[in-house]
Amino acid sequence: MSIFPLAGRFDPARLFSFRGGIHPETRKFLSADCVIEDMPVPQLIRVPLQQHIGVEAEPLVQRDDIVLKGQLIGKARGPVSANIHAPTSGRVIAVGHFTAPHPSGLPVPTITIRPDGADQWGPRLARLRPENAEPEEIAAKVAEAGIVGMGGATFPASVKLNLRAKYDLHTLVVNGAECEPYLTCDDRLMRERPEEVADGIAIMARALGVRQVIVAIESNKPQAIEAMGRHKSVLGYTLRIKAVPTQYPMGSEKHLVKTVTGKETPARALTAELGIVVHNAATAHAVHLAVRYGEPSISRVVTVSGRGVARPANVRVPIGTSVSDVLAHCGGLVEEPQRLLLGGPMMGQPIQNLRVPIVKGTNGILALTKAETRKPGVMPCIRCGLCVQVCPMGLTPFEFNTKIQAGDLDGAARVGLLDCISCGCCSFTCPSNIPLVQTIHYARGKLAEKEGRKHRQEETKRLAAARTAREEAIQQAKRDAMAKRKAEMAAKKAREAETGTKPSAAEASLNGESVK
Known part of the structure; x- marks a missing residue:
């Protein structure tokens, strides 16, 4: 039975469009033909x-502990x-703080x-046979x-796989x-290891x-x-397999779902509420390695x-490798x-420090020259409305900017900032x-800070009220006990x-009376 409400009239091969979006130069030719290569283990690894x-x-x-490859740390x-x-594998030389790969x-x-150079595996995770395994x-x-x-996005994949318990998922x-x-x-992962990616996809579908x-897959990737x-x-x-138009931001899960199913996700809702879950192709490959071979991420x-x-490339990099080491490679x-x-x-x-490490969500390192970036120099808004035309969410960015510059963050939130x-x-x-x-990032950060401060104040008030209520309950219990005692006397x-x-004599003494 078809999962779509227009069964019989719905064409499963049909694609749908979404409003807005842009078509920037892809410039994928620099690395599209570069086969995935394995980078040697660097001399130092920093794992956030x-x-x-x-x-x-x-x-x-702890410091000075010896660890093996794949060990839970x-x-x-x-x-x-x-x-x-x-x-x-190697020795832990520090457990502290280091610069994050963040602006x-x-x-x-x-x-x-x-x-230690041995790259020695520890005990791998227990393998599963997905054909027989429970979700x-x-x-x-x-x-x-x-x-x-x-x-x-770096959202824990297992959390999304467990959405079946909350929503009626079908796609x-x-x-x-x-x-x-x-x-x-x-692109290279799907071209070079399609069987492994497909297996990971099927494992996630079973879960x-x-x-x-x-x-x-975007239409500019015919080999994939x-x-x-x-x-x-x-x-x-x-x-x-659906070839979708080459349009940015096609990778946004809500817009991708709209393109391939025609279903529009309501504002601030999850695609799971429509019965649809979106996962990345590289995530599927990681699931294949974990389930079939017991290899963690x-x-x-x-x-x-x-x-x-100097040499654009697609490189398999150990998590924790510094950007400088990858560029040197x-x-x-x-x-x-x-x-x-x-x-x-x-x-x-954007980053300023080349020592920051590669993390699980890092999919690229780009060194853009002056010729590849826009010329600096900000001019006043001319109210042309182009930002409104290209916004895939149907928002009014120029209005956000006006309100944010005026310090009206709540007003920006009312017109859709979030x-x-x-x-x-x-x-x-x-x-x-x-x-x-x-500017929008700044405003959302300020709003989050404001909400956090408000939440802390409310939590402080709640705790103070709870303490007052506890103390009043204790005093009331004492008063009730005293009243009961007096009533008994x-x-x-x-x-x-x-x-x-x-x-x-004993009772009189207890009651503070004298017996004559």
Whole structure:
């Protein structure tokens, strides 16, 4: 039976369009033909304990501990967290703080390992046979392996696999769009290891309990489409390969779902509420390695590109390797880059320190020269409305900017600030070079800070009120006990008066009376 409401009239091969979006130069030719290569283990590895959305992992090792490849060194804390494993064997030389791969440059809890060069595996995770495994077992194995969304969102993959318990899921959409310019790591993964990616997709489909699987790949990746098309039937699932238009931000899960199913996700809702879950192609490959071979998430494929790099490449890098080591592996920089980014040019994070490590969500290192970046110089808004035309969420970025500049953050929130997906389309198209997306990031950060402060104040008031209530309850209990005692004494005296008996010496003494 068709899962679509228009059964009989719905064409499963049909694609739908979404409003807005842009068509930047892809510049994928720099690395699209570069075969994935394995990078040697560097001399030093720094593994942050916060590589995912949610609570940071709890360190399980101390300085001078000897660790083996794949060993659990950071344990997930809480339902939204992820395990951290040693990318290689060696000695722990520090458990402290180190600069995060983030524009803030703030330090985060980090485990530093000096590799011993042996790259010796410890005991691997227990393997599963997904053909016979229960969905709960698969999700638990993915959690044990510390797998997160490898398209950049870094949401713990096991949490999404467990959504079957909350929602009536029917479709898994695999995001192979890779719509960001320059990036080709997912493309190469699907071209070189399509059978492994397809197996991981089917394993996730079994864990979710869905009835159909759609693999969406942008039309500018014909080799990947062909390669994945050769592995359509896996574990009883038929993978429907769909070539979607080359349009940014096609990789946004809500817009990808709209394109391949025609269903629009309401604002601030999850695609799971429509019965659809989206996972990245690289995440599927990581699931395959974890379930079939017991390999935790300790490495990932990264695209190294831009005119500033001597040799663009797609490299499988151990998690925790520094950006400088990866660039050195690719021949270093041919000139000082105008911008150095982790990720793509649209949503990537600018960094200033080359010592920051590669983490699970890092899909690219871009060294962009002056010729590849927009000329600096911000001019006043001319109210042209181009940012409104390209916004895939149907928002009004220029109005956000006006309200934010005036300090009216609540007003910006009322007109949809929190619905922004930070895709950068508005900044890309703005003829005045206004950093709209950066301004939006600032405002959302300020709003989050304000909400956090408000929450702390409310929590303080709640705790104070609870304490007051406890103290009042204790005092009331004392008053009630005293009143009960007095009532008992009065009743006793009344009985003695009626019977004419006198209290004993002991009772009189207890009551503070004298017996004559």
